Amino acid sequence: MRYISTRGEAPALAFEDVLLAGLARDGGLYLPEAWPRLSPAELNDLRGLDYAALACRVMLPFLGGSIAEEAFAAMVRDSYASFDHKAVAPLKLLGAGEWLMELFHGPTLAFKDIALQLVGRLFDHVLKRRGERVTIVGATSGDTGSAAIEACKGRQAIDIFILHPHGRVSEVQRRQMTTVDARNVWNIAVEGSFDDCQDLVKGMFNDEGFREEHRLSAVNSINWARIMAQIPYYVWAAVALGAPERELAFAVPTGNFGNVYAAYAARAMGLPVVQLIVGSNRNDILTRFFASGVMEIRAVEPSLSPSMDIQISSNFERLLFDLLARDGRRVAETLSRLRNEGRLPLERGAWQEMLRLFSGARLDDEATKRAIGELYRDTGELLDPHSVIGVVAGRSRLKDKATPLVALATAHPAKFPDAVEAATGVRPALPDRLRDLGQRPEKYTILSNSLEEIEAFVRQALAMRGAA
Ligand SMILES: *Cc1c(COP(=O)(O)O)cnc(C)c1O
Numbered sequence: 001m002r003y004i005s006t007r008g009e010a011p012a013l014a015f016e017d018v019l020l021a022g023l024a025r026d027g028g029l030y031l032p033e034a035w036p037r038l039s040p041a042e043l044n045d046l047r048g049l050d051y052a053a054l055a056c057r058v059m060l061p062f063l064g065g066s067i068a069e070e071a072f073a074a075m076v077r078d079s080y081a082s083f084d085h086k087a088v089a090p091l092k093l094l095g096a097g098e099w100l101m102e103l104f105h106g107p108t109l110a111f112k113d114i115a116l117q118l119v120g121r122l123f124d125h126v127l128k129r130r131g132e133r134v135t136i137v138g139a140t141s142g143d144t145g146s147a148a149i150e151a152c153k154g155r156q157a158i159d160i161f162i163l164h165p166h167g168r169v170s171e172v173q174r175r176q177m178t179t180v181d182a183r184n185v186w187n188i189a190v191e192g193s194f195d196d197c198q199d200l201v202k203g204m205f206n207d208e209g210f211r212e213e214h215r216l217s218a219v220n221s222i223n224w225a226r227i228m229a230q231i232p233y234y235v236w237a238a239v240a241l242g243a244p245e246r247e248l249a250f251a252v253p254t255g256n257f258g259n260v261y262a263a264y265a266a267r268a269m270g271l272p273v274v275q276l277i278v279g280s281n282r283n284d285i286l287t288r289f290f291a292s293g294v295m296e297i298r299a300v301e302p303s304l305s306p307s308m309d310i311q312i313s314s315n316f317e318r319l320l321f322d323l324l325a326r327d328g329r330r331v332a333e334t335l336s337r338l339r340n341e342g343r344l345p346l347e348r349g350a351w352q353e354m355l356r357l358f359s360g361a362r363l364d365d366e367a368t369k370r371a372i373g374e375l376y377r378d379t380g381e382l383l384d385p386h387s388v389i390g391v392v393a394g395r396s397r398l399k400d401k402a403t404p405l406v407a408l409a410t411a412h413p414a415k416f417p418d419a420v421e422a423a424t425g426v427r428p429a430l431p432d433r434l435r436d437l438g439q440r441p442e443k444y445t446i447l448s449n450s451l452e453e454i455e456a457f458v459r460q461a462l463a464m465r466g467a468a
Contacts (some may be wrong), residue, residue: 001014001015001032001033001036001061001062001063001064001065002014002032002033002064003015003018003030003031003032003033003224004030004031004032004033004328005024005025005026005028005029005030005031005328006024006028006029006030006031006317006318006320006321006328006331007024007026007027007028007328007329007331007332008026008028008327008328008329008331008332009025009026009028009328009332010024010025010026010028011025012033013030014064014066015062015063015064015066015067015225016066016067016126018030018224018225019119019122019123019126019223019224019225020123020126020127020134020217022217022218022219022220022222022223023222026328026332027332028317028328028331028332029222029224029314029315029317029318030224031224031318031321032062035265035268035269036061036062036269037269037270038058038235038269038270038271039270040244040270043235043238043239043243043244043270043271044244046058046235046239047239047240051080051087051088051089051232051233051236052073052076052077052079052080052081052088053073054232054235054236054239055076055080055229055232055233055236056069056072056073056076056077058231058232058235058269059072059076059228059229059231059232060072062228067122067125067126071125075118075121075122075125076118078121079117079118079121080114080117082106082107083105083106083113084105084106084431084433085102085105088105088114088233089101089102089103089105089114089233089236089237090102090105091237091240091241091406092381094379094381094391094407095378095379097401097402097403097404097405098394098395098404098405098407099237099241099404099405099406099407100381100383100387100391100406100407100408100409101233101237101406101407101408101409102409103233103408103409103410104384104409104410104411104412104415105412106147106150107147107150108143108146108147108150108176109176109411109412109414109415109430109431109434110143110147110307110410110411110412110415111230111259111408111410111411112143112144112147113147113150113151114229114230114233115225115226115227115229115230116147116148116150116151116219116226117150117151118225118229119151119219119223119225119226119229120148120151120152120155120158120219121151121155122225123152123155123157123158123217123219124155124156124157124158127157127158128156128157132157132215133156133157133158133159133215134157134158134159134215134216134217135158135159135160135161135214135215135216135217135458135462136148136152136158136159136160136161136216136217136218136219137160137161137162137163137201137204137205137216137217137218137458138160138161138162138163138201138218138219138220139162139163139164139194139197139198139200139201140162140163140164140169140177140194140197141164141165141168141169141194141306141307141309142164142169142170142173142306142307143173143306143307143411143415144220144221144307145162145164145173145177146173146176146177148160148162148219149162149176149177149180149185149187150176150180151219152184152185152219153180153182153184153185154182154183154184155184158184159184159186159461159462159465160184160185160186161186161188161458161461162177162185162186162187162188163188163189163190163197163200163201163454164177164187164188164189164190164194164197165189165190165192165193165194165196165197166189166190166191166192166446167189168193168194170416170418171438172414172415172417172430172437173415174442174444175437175438175440175442176434176437177444178442178443178444179437179440179441179442179443181441181443183465184465186445186457186458186461187443187444187445188444188445188446188447188454188457189444189445189446189447190446190447190448190449190454191446191447191448191449192448192449196449200449200451200454201218203451204216204451204454204455204458205218207451207455210455214458214459214462221256221258221314221315222256222258222314222315226258227258227261227262227265227315227318228262228265230258230259230262231262231265231266231269234250234262234263234266234271234273235266235269235271237250237406238266238271238272238273241404241406242404243271243272244270244272246272246404247272247273247274247403247404248272248273248274248403248404248405248406249273249274249275249276249277249394249398249403249404249405249406250263250273250275250276250277250394250405250406250407250408251277251278251279251390251391251393251394251395251397251398251405251406251407251408252276252277252278252279252390252407252408253278253279253280253305253308253386253387253389253390253393253408253410254278254279254280254286254308254313254360255307255308255309255310255313256310256313256314256315257278257286257313257314257315257316257318257319258314258315259408259410260276260278261315261316261318261319263276264276264319264357267357273357274357274400274403275357275358275359275397275398275399275403276357276358276359277358277359277360277361277390277393277394277397277398278290278358278359278360278361278393279360279361279362279363279389279390279391279392279393279394280308280360280361280362280363280389280393281303281304281305281308281309281362281363281364281365281368281385281389282301282303282362282364282365283298283300283301283303283308283309283310283311284360284362285297285298285310285311285312285313286313286316286360287360287361287362289346289360290354290355290358290359290360291360293345293346293348293351294343294344294345294346295338295343295344295345295346296342296343296344297311297312297338297342297343298311299311303364303365303368303385304365304368304369304385304416304419305368305384305385305386305389307386307410307411308386308389312338317331317335319354320334320335323346323350323353323354324350359397360393360397361392361393361396361397362393363388363389363392363393365385367392368385368388368389368419369385369419369422369423370423371383371388371389371391371392372385372388372419372420372423372424373423373424375388375391376423376424376426382413382420382424382426382428383409383413383420384409384410384411384412384413384415384416384419384420385416385419385420386410386411386416387407387408387409387410387411390407390408390409390410391407394407412428412431413428414428414429414430414431414434445457
């Protein structure tokens, strides 16, 4: 199994190198050269397996033999052993023909744990074997930072520095990061905005000397291994609801398009998926694109579902690669036009091809609150502001009501307690293991919005750690 770049100029790599590289050298995203197939007989064989066993089988072909099966199976089991629900990704009946797949039972209460728990272990495994180590740096406005920290804490071959905007993340989100007690984890509260944090991270990567000296790396959502680790739950849901015989549709609240792209990958492997419905908030570049065939960049506005507040969905590039007949040069040209002109009309044929599978709907904050309230009244379920957008989008765009619909719940309602309480009058409680989060000691360093100051901090922290 080799991986190729969506821009066609970077060398094909094996799994391990793609894992550690993240972005390809030509600026593209890595994809498998060909999709491994899950035949109907193999899908039948998956029925009855527990989540970790099924996930291991689904992912194994992507490794191309670079990690021994036993070691991989142990990593997968370990990744999901600490989840609060023994099914890992339980399916709940929401209404007739409608299911909710809860992906928030991991350590930080959002679906990102499912991929990152495994990716942290994969990094550590590969690096240890090579006798190498990396420094992961990242910026977060909330969810990703805590999931990355939980995935990397205590791992021997990794140090991790996460920047968040001081005073601008919710208390639950901050505490999920700053109360982690591990010697390889550093939280930096930057006196600035989330954009400043992102610019500082970019600045560190662009400082070649610094980047090489500390072997900087990232675990952002364009990393192929994160997509790979999200494929199994689509297979899991489909098999539970009758695949390969029975077709189904998924509804996915979408930001960077990573999650729903994993569904596309599962379908490319042979899963009988007939519709992929994306939900967006007011930052609706994707749903406008599906409606018009024109991708158009607008300024990002804050919403009740901050993990979907994006300007351009970075993983969309992977779908574009297929829509443009896997021609890397056309992908590169198309994307540079989008960056330069702010607009990208897709060829009519490619757009119509896309609409055979994809559709989208948007919900603004008012509609989101209303939907949380209505869903609670009708079903007794408390949904967070991201998940509810998927449910509503799915209901409004499902073509054939006889097709089972699975809506993905991407965050626990207690992660966004204010919005949920405002909509329902009920304040969702944190799971038991996090009840004392508000009393745990926090550890973070406040630094000014200065690349020099941040780099000096990282350098000193790593030197002290090395000396200890
Ligand atoms: C990250 C995130 C999303 C968006 O997922 P993408 O893979 O970026 O499309 C949706 N909901 C929650 C709760 C998230 O944390």
